[in-house]
Amino acid sequence: MGYRTFCSFLQNLDLIRDKLKNRPGIRKIQNVLAYDGYxxxxxxxxxxFRKEGDKLVDETGYFEGIKVNSFGDMLTQGRMTRTGFVQKKDIGENEVNENLITMKLLLSEIAKEKNTSIHNVINEGCNMSMVEELVFYGNSPSAHNNEVMHVCVCSDSFCKEPCKDIVPMKVEDIEFRD
Incomplete structure (x- = not known):
């Protein structure tokens, strides 16, 4: 997931919390690391996050967390995945792909709620700081791999609907068209 997509997702967390709870067919994103600051x-x-039984669940209801002792433990016990979130280190690629599909589905629901296109949602201004942007790019898995790019397999011919899958491809095998 690119920076702008991740940023637009974060910017709409209030809308997800207030209007998109419990949408059928949308899974939870699990294994997001959490620490106790304030x-x-x-x-x-x-x-x-808050404790619900034996789980940590965020206020939108779509994220489940794993508690670590401190902010410093975030990147020693976890890693930034292609979702943009820091998740447990041993998270599998299948789970990351499922999480990406969940995020795309939620972005689609955000666009419907705002009565606009996903493209317009992603192109809204970003409220993350320059430092956060640099941290994102510095820790992003794609920042360290010039040979592989993750590509959306569109679910419709115009790519207006969410991805039906996200697959890794060698950059040399990707054909770019206008």
Whole structure:
């Protein structure tokens, strides 16, 4: 997931919390690391977790967390995945792909709620700081791999609907068209 897509997702967390709870067919994103600062939060300080039984669940209801002792433990016990979130280190690629599909589905629901296109949602201004942007790019898995790019397999011919899959491809095998 690119920076702008991740940023637009974070910017719409309030809308997800207030209007998109419990949408059928949308899975939870699990294994997001959380630490206890002023409250239980993720690496970016955007998700607010609370204890529900034996689980940590954020206020949108779409994220489940794993508590670590400190902010410093976030990147020693976890890694930034292609979702943009810091998740447990041993998270598998299948789970990351499922999480990406969940995020794309939620972005589609955000666009419907705002009565606009996903493209317009992604192109809204970003409220992350320059430092956060640099941290994102520095820790992003794609920042360290020039040979592989993750590509959306569109679910319709115009790519207006969410991806039906996200697959890794060698850059040399990708054909770019106007």
């Amino acid at each position: 409250h239980l939060t993720d690496y970016w300080g955007r998700l607010k």
